Amino acid sequence: MEPRAGVSKQDVRGQVWDCMEARNVADFPRPVHHRIPNFKAFKMARTIKVTPDAPQKMARTIKVTPDAPQKNARFLVLSSKKTLLVPTPRLRTGLFNKITPPPGATKDILRKCATSQGVRNYSTPVGLDSRVLVDLVVVGSVAVSEQGWRIGKGEGYADLEYAMMVSMGAVSQGTPVVTIVHDCQVVDIPETLLEEHDLTVDYILTPTRVITTGCERPKPTGIVWSKISCEMMGKMPVLRSLRCREERAGKDVTLRDTHRSPPGARAALSSVRSPRALPSLESGSVQREDVPSCAVYVGNLPRDARVSELKRALSARGAAPSRLTWQGPQRRAFLHYRDPAEARQAVSRLQGFCLGANTAKVALARQQGASGPAGGRAGEPHPDP
Structure with a gap:
C-alpha cells in the first residue's frame, strides 16, 4: 500500500485500520481503530522461535509492550526462561515491571502470566536505579515500512519508553528493536514523517516473514523534553524523577509548555x-x-x-x-x-x-x-x- 502525496501519520494509520477491518484479519478487541491492532499470531510466534536471524535467540532480558498482539511474544520469553520486562500501563506507576512466574509454572500458567491480568498478578516493579540492561526491545505498531520507519497509535508511549530506557542506561544504539505486525501493516511510509523522537525498528516479524530492515537512522538518544507537556509530567512520577536527574546533570529539561500556565493553575492560585x-x-x-x-x-x-x-x-x-x-x-x-x-x-x-x-x-x-x-x-x- 503506497501513501498518497501529502500524507500524514494519521492518514497512514487510517489506511491500515480500514484495511484490517475490510479484510477481516483483526482479532479482539475490535474495531481496531485507535489501537495497536490485534490479530491471530500463533504462526508468527512459531517463526520468532525457530528463525536463526531472530535476535531473541541471544537475548537474556527482553522488554515487550503490554499490547494484545505481543501476548505470544511475552509467553515465548517466559517459556524460554528469559527475563521479561513489561512497561507499566501509561507509565503512571513506573517504567518496568518484571514478570516472575511462580516456581514450577506450567505452560498454561505461563500463558496467564503473559496476559494483562498476569502482568498485574506476577510482577514486581523495576526502579530507575536497578541498572537493568535490556538486550532486546519488542514494540507494537500500527504501521511499519521495510526501511524500519514505524508509526504507533499516536500517543507516543513506545517512543517515550525507549527514550526513558536510554536515559537510565538500559539500552544503547546497538540494542535491537523488533515489531510484531500483520503483513498488511507493512506499508510504504515517507521518511519525512519521522521526527527526532520517533523510534525505528531493526526487525519486522509477520505471520509469513522476518524482515531485517537494515535501518541506519539513529534511534532517539534520550528524552526530548521540549516534546513533554506539564500534563504528562503530572501523570508520570517516573518521568519527573528522570527530569530531576537530568537537570542536576546540567541538561536542558525545558518542557513544551513551561512558559504557559498549566490547566488549573489560576484556580490553584486563587484557592490559596x-x-x-x-x-x-x-x-x-x-x-x-x-x-x-x-x-x-x-x-x-x-x-x-x-x-x-x-x-x-x-x-x-x-x-x-x-x-x-x-x-x-x-x-x-x-x-x-x-x-x-x-x-x-x-x-x-x-x-x-x-x-x-x-x-x-x-x-x-x-x-x-x-x-x-x-x-x-x-x-x-x-x-x-
Missing part, C-alpha cells in the same frame, strides 16, 4: 490566596503584608511541582500552614502560620524536607520591601536572627 493579597509573579516582588514574621519560605521546589503535592507533603510532616502563597514559576512558596512560635516549629519539622527529587530550602521569612533589607533580592528569604 485572595487576588488582592497575591504577590506579583511578573516582577518577583513580595509586598510587606505577604511575608510576615510568622511566615516560612520554602524554595528549590521541583519545576513541575503542584500546590496539592506540597500541601500533602507538609501535612505529612505535621507542618500544615493556615495559609499558603504559591509561586510555582519561581519554584517557591510562603507558608503562613498563626504566630512566630508555630512558624519556628514548622521550620524545625521541615529540616531535610524533600519534594520529588529536590531537597527544599526552608527558612523563616520576615517582612521585606520590594528591594529587601541590606540589598537583598526581592522575594528571597531573610532568616530571622
Whole structure:
C-alpha cells in the first residue's frame, strides 16, 4: 500500500485500520481503530522461535509492550526462561515491571502470566536505579515500512519508553528493536514523517516473514523534553524523577509548555490566596503584608511541582500552614502560620524536607520591601536572627 502525496501519520494509520477491518484479519478487541491492532499470531510466534536471524535467540532480558498482539511474544520469553520486562500501563506507576512466574509454572500458567491480568498478578516493579540492561526491545505498531520507519497509535508511549530506557542506561544504539505486525501493516511510509523522537525498528516479524530492515537512522538518544507537556509530567512520577536527574546533570529539561500556565493553575492560585493579597509573579516582588514574621519560605521546589503535592507533603510532616502563597514559576512558596512560635516549629519539622527529587530550602521569612533589607533580592528569604 503506497501513501498518497501529502500524507500524514494519521492518514497512514487510517489506511491500515480500514484495511484490517475490510479484510477481516483483526482479532479482539475490535474495531481496531485507535489501537495497536490485534490479530491471530500463533504462526508468527512459531517463526520468532525457530528463525536463526531472530535476535531473541541471544537475548537474556527482553522488554515487550503490554499490547494484545505481543501476548505470544511475552509467553515465548517466559517459556524460554528469559527475563521479561513489561512497561507499566501509561507509565503512571513506573517504567518496568518484571514478570516472575511462580516456581514450577506450567505452560498454561505461563500463558496467564503473559496476559494483562498476569502482568498485574506476577510482577514486581523495576526502579530507575536497578541498572537493568535490556538486550532486546519488542514494540507494537500500527504501521511499519521495510526501511524500519514505524508509526504507533499516536500517543507516543513506545517512543517515550525507549527514550526513558536510554536515559537510565538500559539500552544503547546497538540494542535491537523488533515489531510484531500483520503483513498488511507493512506499508510504504515517507521518511519525512519521522521526527527526532520517533523510534525505528531493526526487525519486522509477520505471520509469513522476518524482515531485517537494515535501518541506519539513529534511534532517539534520550528524552526530548521540549516534546513533554506539564500534563504528562503530572501523570508520570517516573518521568519527573528522570527530569530531576537530568537537570542536576546540567541538561536542558525545558518542557513544551513551561512558559504557559498549566490547566488549573489560576484556580490553584486563587484557592490559596485572595487576588488582592497575591504577590506579583511578573516582577518577583513580595509586598510587606505577604511575608510576615510568622511566615516560612520554602524554595528549590521541583519545576513541575503542584500546590496539592506540597500541601500533602507538609501535612505529612505535621507542618500544615493556615495559609499558603504559591509561586510555582519561581519554584517557591510562603507558608503562613498563626504566630512566630508555630512558624519556628514548622521550620524545625521541615529540616531535610524533600519534594520529588529536590531537597527544599526552608527558612523563616520576615517582612521585606520590594528591594529587601541590606540589598537583598526581592522575594528571597531573610532568616530571622
